[in-house]
Amino acid sequence: MSEKIAIKNNVLKVFITGASSGIGESLARQYANQGAILGLVGRRLELLSKIKSKMNVPCEIYAIDVTDQKGLQKAANHFIKKYGAPDIVIANAGVSTGTLAGEKEDLHTFKRVIEINLYGVIHTFLPFIEAFKKKRSGQLIGIASVAGIRGLPGSGAYSTSKAALINYLESLRIEMKPFGIHVTTIAPGYIHTPMTKHNRYTMPFILDVDVAVSRFIKAIESKKGFVIIPWQMNIVGTIMKLLPSFVWDFLAKGGPKKIRKMIQ
Numbered sequence: 001m002s003e004k005i006a007i008k009n010n011v012l013k014v015f016i017t018g019a020s021s022g023i024g025e026s027l028a029r030q031y032a033n034q035g036a037i038l039g040l041v042g043r044r045l046e047l048l049s050k051i052k053s054k055m056n057v058p059c060e061i062y063a064i065d066v067t068d069q070k071g072l073q074k075a076a077n078h079f080i081k082k083y084g085a086p087d088i089v090i091a092n093a094g095v096s097t098g099t100l101a102g103e104k105e106d107l108h109t110f111k112r113v114i115e116i117n118l119y120g121v122i123h124t125f126l127p128f129i130e131a132f133k134k135k136r137s138g139q140l141i142g143i144a145s146v147a148g149i150r151g152l153p154g155s156g157a158y159s160t161s162k163a164a165l166i167n168y169l170e171s172l173r174i175e176m177k178p179f180g181i182h183v184t185t186i187a188p189g190y191i192h193t194p195m196t197k198h199n200r201y202t203m204p205f206i207l208d209v210d211v212a213v214s215r216f217i218k219a220i221e222s223k224k225g226f227v228i229i230p231w232q233m234n235i236v237g238t239i240m241k242l243l244p245s246f247v248w249d250f251l252a253k254g255g256p257k258k259i260r261k262m263i264q
């Protein structure tokens, strides 16, 4: 099942989580168009199978929850044994839901969002770091969000998870540099995917998913450390970061809010 396959040296190998939908599905398609060998993770096997069936490249699919550290370790071992260490690992899986930061009923959802959006990324990277250190190369990509720049009312869990993720990726980037491993943080603004489909508020500078992902791939190719996409949101993000708290509090209280919804 996991026999080693002979692969030409210059064939790109990419491992992507959250590949069953939205950004991850577009990443898989666009890397497949480049002839890359793929490892795809998501919970919905039927969607992963459908995506795989449309591809003309070697593609392994793994129906795993990213909170399952052992499951990800097993998937990584299987991929590495069959194809060797990947060149790029993209931790993209994530969930978003409205939450209230001061409500007890939201605690389970808070924990779950942080488990998926933060620990899911850590679980994804850890199994590959040893292999990357051995070959003294490799890229680790984390998909954060502009929502991680300041605390958003009504989206405390998501905002917290992405803020923690941005800092985790920054620590990792500095630690990995001596080993020749590059870490890229991509913080998207709004992108048309199932995640934003039900938002009933204006989403400024929203991008088509394939357009956004082709920009992500360019940022990955140029080994950027941190990038906000699109560029207009980079300006917004930079201003958000600089605002004093009293100005941010005033502006954010009337801002758009995701519908409050608990997740299991």
Ligand SMILES: NC(=O)c1ccc[n+]([C@@H]2O[C@H](COP(=O)([O-])OP(=O)(O)OC[C@H]3O[C@@H](n4cnc5c(N)ncnc54)[C@H](OP(=O)(O)O)[C@@H]3O)[C@@H](O)[C@H]2O)c1
Pocket: 017, 018, 019, 020, 021, 022, 023, 024, 041, 042, 043, 044, 045, 047, 064, 065, 066, 067, 092, 093, 094, 095, 096, 116, 143, 144, 145, 146, 187, 188, 189, 190, 191, 192, 193, 194, 195, 196
């Ligand atoms: N769309 C935006 O505007 C936007 C903006 C900023 C950041 N982002 C970030 O971009 C990433 C992708 O989001 P998207 O917009 O493409 O949303 P999406 O279409 O809802 O896709 C989310 C993906 O993550 C997977 N996923 C969710 N929970 C998982 C879990 N516990 N274990 C394994 N896989 C899981 C889903 O697959 P299964 O359900 O099959 O598991 C799906 O493939 C997320 O991290 C999100 O926070 C999106």
